[in-house]
Amino acid sequence: MTIKKIVCCTDFSRNAETAFSTALEMAEKYSAKLFVLHVLPPLINPLLTDTEWVVPAEPEKSLILNIEERMQKEYAPRVGEETAFELVVRDGHVSTEILQFLEENAIDVVVMGSYGLSGAGLVFFGSVAKRVAHKAPCSVMIVRSRENGKEEIHRST
Secondary structure (H helix, E strand, O other): OOOOEEEEEOOOOHHHHHHHHHHHHHHHHHOOEEEEEEEEOOOOOOOOOHHHOOOOHHHHHHHHHHHHHHHHHHOHHHOOOOOOEEEEEEEOOHHHHHHHHHHHOOOOEEEEEOOOOOOHHHHHHHHHHHHHHHHOOOEEEEEEEOOOOOEEEEEEO
16 A cells, blocks of 8 residues: 555544554555545524524634644654655545545545544544544544553554
8 A cells, every 4th residue: 555645634632643653654654645634613603593694704813813823833743754745734524625635636545533522522632533434435443542652553454
């Protein structure tokens, strides 16, 4: 298998951190381009009624800029000069956006955490990993942080 393009999906969780470390190591090993992808899910306020579910574009643009800045601060300094990389923020349905990105960019491997944020987010991101693993047009590596600091890696092709 030739690996020239790797995507790391992040939600800034502990497992996403493990995924980034793994993806970066792979990118360096294979001299592959690394894409770090975050998808901002649709903003929905559960207190609004059906007719009020229109979210203005400006707050979303502001959120995207904040996420881009956070990615630049957290990930860019850790990527060596010899590794090509790109930080990408998209908005929309998370698994759909990830799958579209993989297809549009002819990605060879996607690396992601088995689950992300705690509470409701844990269930949400876990289902994203499952959908991506089942529908991705490329190989999928799902990483998991262990409590003792060692990581567990699952591969799906």
